Amino acid sequence: MREMLRQGLKRFLGAEPARYARGRRNATIIAISSQKGGVGKTTTTVSLGAALARFHGRATLILDMDAQGHVHESLREHVVGQGGRLSSILLSSSSADVLDSIVSTTIANLHITPADRHLSETESLLATKIGKEFILRDALKYTRTHYDFILIDCPPNLGNLTLNALVAADAVLIPCDPSPLAISGVGEIIRTMATINERLNRDLDILGILLTRIDGRNRTVNEAVERELRRDYGDLVLDNTIGVNTGLAKSQFSGTSIYDYDPESRAALQYRKVAQEMMARMMGSVLSS
Numbered sequence: 160m161r162e163m164l165r166q167g168l169k170r171f172l173g174a175e176p177a178r179y180a181r182g183r184r185n186a187t188i189i190a191i192s193s194q195k196g197g198v199g200k201t202t203t204t205v206s207l208g209a210a211l212a213r214f215h216g217r218a219t220l221i222l223d224m225d226a227q228g229h230v231h232e233s234l235r236e237h238v239v240g241q242g243g244r245l246s247s248i249l250l251s252s253s254s255a256d257v258l259d260s261i262v263s264t265t266i267a268n269l270h271i272t273p274a275d276r277h278l279s280e281t282e283s284l285l286a287t288k289i290g291k292e293f294i295l296r297d298a299l300k301y302t303r304t305h306y307d308f309i310l311i312d313c314p315p316n317l318g319n320l321t322l323n324a325l326v327a328a329d330a331v332l333i334p335c336d337p338s339p340l341a342i343s344g345v346g347e348i349i350r351t352m353a354t355i356n357e358r359l360n361r362d363l364d365i366l367g368i369l370l371t372r373i374d375g376r377n378r379t380v381n382e383a384v385e386r387e388l389r390r391d392y393g394d395l396v397l398d399n400t401i402g403v404n405t406g407l408a409k410s411q412f413s414g415t416s417i418y419d420y421d422p423e424s425r426a427a428l429q430y431r432k433v434a435q436e437m438m439a440r441m442m443g444s445v446l447s448s
């Protein structure tokens with residue numbers, strides 16, 4: 160009886176038109192998230208995305224969930240063409256896919272979604288949608304078959320957009336700068352992840368905690384923060400860290416990746432090492448399966 164009703168509803172609605180081509184890949188989706196602002200989420204997303212694409216030859220998409228549009232801004236000199244708005248896809252009444260929003264870049268294997276300031280209204284508009292937490296996951300159905308990695312740059316809060324990112328993701332990378340507020344931000348995102356893991360996405364995992372913006376002049380504070388993180392989170396804290404480097408801000412200002420702006424800079428080398436460590440961690444875990 161139940162099956163008959165289901166079939167009846169399907170006949171009534173009609174078959175879903177095949178609007179999108181299916182690829183042969185199955186992307187690992189990584190959300191870069193912390194509700195603390197300015198800890199290096201966008202810088203990390205862009206630098207890791209560019210490293211995975213360029214040095215590891217992985218088809219990579221950076222998805223910008225933040226209305227500030229800093230991914231596009233940071234890579235604007237590489238961007239080719241224009242894409243649709245991610246906000247329209249998330250609010251669409253038909254089953255639209257993120258594929259409609261993608262633009263390519265002059266960095267081999269790297270695509271991004273364009274800046275979208277309408278994402279700030281989307282945050283509250285999503286609240287009225289049925290199944291609001293699953294909208295991004297569903298909108299990545301075809302997209303994920305075209306990429307090896309999808310990195311999601313999350314906004315600095317735990318609202319509906321971040322919730323959608325965490326439900327769509329396989330794993331979360333948490334950037335943390337050496338400050339007490341950033342440490343409490345790590346605790347908060349991990350508690351949120353635990354709830355999501357229980358209720359909405361049983362496969363969600365932690366990829367790691369990345370210490371960023373370490374200023375060599377504040378050794379005592381850096382060491383205290385690192386000690387506390389390693390005591391509380393053990394080997395979830397990545398071995399590689401990112402120091403303060405003005406080259407990163409300058410490369411963003413020039414709209415090019417750090418590997419084009421200053422490939423020999425400390426920041427370029429450190430982010431390449433983080434990308435390697437991330438790949439190694441994924442190889443050693445179920446995430447790569």
Ligand SMILES: Nc1ncnc2c1ncn2[C@@H]1O[C@H](COP(=O)(O)OP(=O)(O)OP(=O)(O)O)[C@@H](O)[C@H]1O
Pocket residue numbers: 195196197198199200201202203225227229313314315371372373401402403404405407408409411426
């Ligand atoms: N390792 C670093 N060394 C020097 N400056 C950095 C470093 N990482 C990030 N910055 C600078 O710090 C600022 C904040 O970085 P970023 O935008 O990546 O943080 P965010 O967490 O994405 O911020 P938001 O929460 O606003 O989205 C930027 O101006 C960026 O250029």
Ligand SMILES: [Mg+2]
Pocket residue numbers: 200201202225229312313
């Ligand atoms: Mg950001």
